[in-house]
Amino acid sequence: EDKVVQSPLSLVVHEGDTVTLNCSYEVTNFRSLLWYKQEKKAPTFLFMLTSSGIEKKSGRLSSILDKKELFSILNITATQTGDSAVYLCAAVHTGNQFYFGTGTSLTVIP
């Protein structure tokens, strides 16, 4: 059965801390892995990862994929209160089906 597991389920940090969010997957015919940020509305796209070992960066966020060990991490450095959200990862099947994890809820306190 295809599945995606995210950890931790929730995290509370202080502004300025660095956090690492984990996403492991078991998806047959895996194509890519996506990260989303969800505040109190629809998810918004952060990264798409297709190749192992190549880091993608956007400001203070970065992500990397390990296709051998079947996981990805999302790093956020120098966290700000605006980073508070649920972070979702999804593994994409070659048939374009998306399998979502349950998310990591991040709270950044001033």
Next chain:
Amino acid sequence: NAGVTQTPKFRVLKTGQSMTLLCAQDMNHEYMYWYRQDPGMGLRLIHYSVGEGTTAKGEVPDGYNVSRLKKQNFLLGLESAAPSQTSVYFCASTRGWLADNEQFFGPGTRLTVL
């Protein structure tokens, strides 16, 4: 360019009533998806479509029907609503099969079934 839009934004139904949720996208995307999101459950795929006139079942299709008569629209129907269908429903689209898999989401529809 509105992206992905959903109608309505909120709805309250009584058990046994029927309704249709409309999703529209103006990006000429081939693939469209309907998800539901419940607390602590993440996003679960209900149905999806790989092109006009086609639909396929996702992870939790029971109690729902869909239609894709026009490329830009994807309709989700509840024939006889049940309280277990209380959820937030998201529609999404992607450009295609072998293309960049960035997925665009609509703003969601909050449905309550009493």
